[in-house]
Amino acid sequence: MKINAMLSYGAEEFVQEEILLGEIDCDEVLVKIKAVGICHTDIASTKSIYPFTYPVVLGHEGAGVVERVGSDVKHIIPGDHVVLIYSFCNSCENCLAGKPYICDEFYRLNTTGYSKSHTKKRLTLKNGEEVSNFFGQSSFAEYSIVSQQSLVKIDKDVPLEYLGPLACGIMTGFGSVIEKLKPNGGDSIAVFGCGAVGLSAIIASKIIGCAEIIAIDVNDSKLEFAKKFGATKTINSLKQNLIQEVQNIVSKGVHHVVESTGNPTIIQNALDITRLSGKVVVLSAVKKGLEVSVDFKSIQSERTLMGTIMGSVNPHTFIPRLIDWYKQGKLPLEELITFYKLEEINEAVNDLNEGKIVKAVLTI
Incomplete structure (x- = not known):
């Protein structure tokens, strides 16, 4: 054919x-x-x-x-x-x-x-x-x-x-929040990278009821998209002091972080803005063999660093949930x-x- x-x-x-x-x-x-x-x-x-x-x-x-x-x-x-x-x-x-x-x-x-x-x-x-x-x-x-x-x-x-x-993209962003991080209503969350996956994570965080949703990127136009879709605060990490800006918003650090850039140097940044016992989920397509270096003290304090594939969801049951959110006007x-x-x-x-x-x- x-x-x-x-x-x-x-x-x-x-x-x-x-x-x-x-x-x-x-x-x-x-x-x-x-x-x-x-x-x-x-x-x-x-x-x-x-x-x-x-x-x-x-x-x-x-x-x-x-x-x-x-x-x-x-x-x-x-x-x-x-x-x-x-x-x-x-x-x-x-x-x-x-x-x-x-x-x-x-x-x-x-x-x-x-x-x-x-x-x-x-x-x-x-x-x-x-x-x-x-x-x-x-x-x-x-x-x-x-x-x-x-x-x-x-x-x-x-x-x-x-x-x-x-x-893929929307399911991964939603799943990383709803099925992997599982925040409670009122929790704080930061999202590195405001492409389609990161923005999907932001929308999911809004649906769940996170109190602070912090979008982080180096592109101002992407940060404007993040505001539109539910971010309560935005940080341009190229122009602003990331740690200080997050502390100004949430003094003890955020409860959860979604890292969607695939940049290994950002992993430590993600841990640095997370409060004690906080969670960081990493999701991106990267080449095999890419190494990540983190300060052991960052995870010794019961912070959790974890990965996800496809948002850790079963698509046969999760895609219908996404369609329901779409029908409800939430997606x-x-x-x-x-x-x-x-x-x-x-x-x-x-x-x-x-x-x-x-x-x-x-x-x-």
Whole structure:
């Protein structure tokens, strides 16, 4: 099957090409992609942070309509609206415990470029050269083949074009607060990095009822977005004294910190502004081998430093919760998202990098 897709060859710009998509297996589904979000992980993956080979079709925040299903597929039929999520084995101890985000096979299934069977790459160029798959979907394309377990069926009365980012960026930001940090109403929280993930953490903190929500970034335009979506205070850490500014707001330090920049030097800053017994959660796509150095005294005082993958949530149960918050007007997807056509992906990436927009979604 011939499809149009945006390919990465390991350079900054994506290239549009017509490629070939293989046939679905018995437990797979062919999805016509209607919209796909651009995540920081997609941008970072143009720079060899994962072990796949180039070229690759990136994209892992897809949403679309089911076009064809394999013979063993249950509960999903042609015409269903779906959000595409990551791949997982569905048989290891963590998957069976409802924690597919820490599947034993997570990195093999999502970042090596192969399909779930690990025997072939499903995408090829016209000359027969293999193209790597990404996160079990490669949704920067007109069509995607996805394992049935990696689909979340959604109601058709919800605008499909807004929902792809619920599968990664927004889910990760919300989950890091609601499922990982679990603040009480009235707690204080600081968020490093005000991209889509950080802003999602801010929105979640507002929903929970945190008393102080401090947004920290080096880009004033991103800090303005943070104010709009619920930050009670903002700090430009390039222009202001971070420690002093936080102490002026919360004298003993904050209860919780979300670190979404992926900058290892900021980890110590995050611990420094956290009160005794406070918690710091780190979430970002970084290259394997990146080292973090912290002062042991920072964590000896019962501060907790922890990581999360995909917000530590089960997407099959959490994405419906996100949709409920959207329906209630608590998750303003229309205000977070700016739409571009698939072929405008390079313009969208530039706007994201410059902080002009919060979340880019490509429509097809």
